[in-house]
Amino acid sequence: MSKNQKGITLIEVIVALAVLSIGIIGILQSFPAAVQKEGIAKNNSTAAYLAQGQLETLLSYDYDNPLLSTGTTTTSTLNYYIQTNVAYIDPLDDLNATDTDLGIKRIKIKVFWGRDVPEQTVELSTLYSRK
Helix, strand or coil: CCCCCCCCCHHHHHHHHHHHHHHHHHHHHHHHHHHHHHHHHHHHHHHHHHHHHHHHHHHCCCCCCHHHCCEEEEEEECCEEEEEEEEEEECCCCCEEECCCCCEEEEEEEEEECCCCCCEEEEEEEEEECC
């Protein structure tokens, strides 16, 4: 090549296009994984909001309200299942469940969804005492 010649050669163009193509392919391969992770994050957030809402609703009731009776109930909404478990707790026995009302209940909220095995879940738990 002479000193007066300006511009790029065909080989330089081909190499530049090859490098650019490899970069674009790499970026495009990351999109499906990003979309999948976004869906998982959305499901986790929705389940957490549902669990928190259910827990706050139950905590707004008096201790002796029939909706806070011991046992497990399951409801569904928006393709999510909300399982609520209320149990009497013995504060002197490592917070283990008991059949006797000693003035403390444990409220567990479990929200699960999905067709995959095992199902994906979000769980919240709190203790509720007589006022």
